[in-house]
Amino acid sequence: MPKNRMWLRCALATLLLGGGCPSTAVLAQVRPDALLSLPTSQESIVAGLEGDAYANGINAYVWGYPLVRMERVIREYTSVPHPRPATSYRAPLNQLGWAQSLATPAARDMPTANNDTLYLSAVVRLNEPYVLHVPDTADRYYVVDVFNLWHELEHYVGRRATGTVAGDYVLVPPGWQGTLPEGLKRLDVSTRTVWLWGRLRVNDGEDLAPLHALQQQFTLRPLSQRDNPGYRAGAQSLAPLPTASDDGLDFFRELAAAIKDNPVPARDHALFAQFARFGLTAEGFDPSRLAPAQKAGLLRALADGPKVAVSALASAAQQRNGWAWASGLDRFGANYPLRALVSGPYLGGQGEKEAMYPLRSLDDKGQQLTGAKRYALRFKSAPPVDAFWSLTVYNAGDKMLVDNPIARYKLGSDTRGLKVNADGSFEVPVQVVRPDGPFAANWLPAPKGPFYMILRLYQPKDEVLEGHYELPQVHVVE
Template structure:
């Protein structure tokens, strides 16, 4: 009887697998049905699967690895900390006390408009950031989770410039905040605060430095207690990956063990167990076959290309300027990874827009061997300020020049404008003569690029109605 039953099941399975050949019925190819898995094909499949999952792991997990690495650098304060450095110990605020110049090499494409702020915060409880009244002076503090998702803004555009208190509330915390303290829930138990405070070109820095000292960060349990000083704490070192070809996955496994997985990513992270990545054990390459290891190595070669491709999809070309109108990333993991890499700490479009320019009106690379002119029909429509900064194309650093001018912007003293609000900026290596000298932006002898910063951009900038000016070679 059992033999008859088994035979019936086999017959039913075969009948179900075979397509119906009724009149006019379409036959669909299905390579899965007749597939015979030999040991060679199993090995091939293991490599292909590991490659695909490795690509997914990289594009999803790069921000975690990047922040675990870089935030350890940001809490490593040198004994002779330079004034442009914003490093500070864990759970403390670090401020740069001077604008970047051509002498500073620690940060490529640094602005010459704001003093930077950084704080790496481990949320054992809610931490309260108290901000002073800046009297309408522009500032912004970005609250990044460990996936480089910009979860909150604190500053002029989002919360105003009056004094206020903001509590960074970790997941799962149950409690009551004091009156007047605004709750900012975050997704991870560690966050990065990245700030900017505008300083006008040539202004006395003493009042601005005094203003910096009024920004305060402390645990909720220490709020209102005089004399509080954050204890000396640090983060444990990341696992050594010297000589480890799969070192990225080693660090990703560590990050997965020490950071919350977002609920929306639970299913994705579950798939990574098949390549030895788990929240409990980290990365376990010893459990993988040689074919799987080979697939992961290939993934580490190709995945950065997928992330880099996001540059083309995240930017638009307007009158020769590449402009990224970045917003929330959602499930666009390559886009988020791109932001966490070369654009670490960048604002999204509602806060600031950064058109970048590499070529002139004829599509030729910008070079200090030529002279250029940019003519604005009117000043860019922004709610705060704008600046045009020049950088050496090779080093991505500010350009040394005899008048120590690295940008021209809305705060440039003596900027010459026409009666109709138009103005021109000559860009060249040699200092121009006559009236043009007032608006001169000095260029290096070699190649360079331009970055136009637009803080609190108006809708005309976001939707393209405002025409960015052309770079004309004279």
């Protein structure tokens, strides 16, 4: 019998016959209710304050980490060292910065950097629209990703999305009401500061001089200066981050400062409102009224928040033959832990149609990859892509490329001397010492300690996207 009908009959029985209905106490015995039985003691209140701060602190961390991370990154990437290393892509605010050589183990700016492309970086403060001009690259792979400060990839400019002919793309800030000249492609963005993150393909062993000349043909300038041949970007800088304190809560101070420049998106207003209970509002972060229990909860949240972000791999990534295969890196939606994870160790990651990044940290026996063992990856065929593919090894600790005696940091579709069988299959030995055997030429050096691998697939074909391509198993060589 439906509950509403049962209660209606009970009410009628009470009025007409003087009968009764089951009391709340009886129902509580049937369905235990911890809140009804919990005493409002000081002990319960203290425990509740700690738990509430912990839960909301975790949510604030995974939600706000990308914004804090990006505010840190844009300051790092606009601080240009002197002398500037050839692998560096740092540049002053509102200017393009190009790496002049491929990443090596000595390049420390970018965790999990590729060894396939020359990187581009530009932090753009949009006081007005800015015009990005791209040259004709003659079908050479390149991409410029437009990230907002929540590390959300809002636009692609490049071979897959817009082709490789020359073009002009205008970054338009929120609220701008002007009219663009004809022939310019409008790219609306959701934050007033954006990060451009680009890649330009380098073939194995090719002369970089023509690529350096091609890089110079990419330009960035304000719309008002588009037709000014004498334009030179003036010196500008970003305000410093909040001064560090010794209470362990600086993350929330940085988040509060970042929110003042990057208002909370409308979709997140309800979530953000919960953080006021521990002093985080649009006006700033005020820890002065925190009870000791609340501070303890927040400190515990900051310790566990990174683990929650890393756990996104378990729910957001598919497991394909032992590889973690995450998708949706350009459409996070409300998956805040995944957005936090990608903005950290996988900063600048792209959506699966542009590139796939299967990651492998365990062998076929489920054990952590380590230089204490030898491994063999057996490809039945080369990955089907419309651009190129590569396999790269990284130190597990610092997520950097592995120094090795042959200076080989990746192996891929353009590796010279790659040994392939007549049927298209091949094997890649991954180990510390130089291997013997028929596939010795395919050696990918490993570090002595724990490591992981990323198989990059640029412009993967449908066979990859739909899961029909079988990724190679990682066998332990006894």
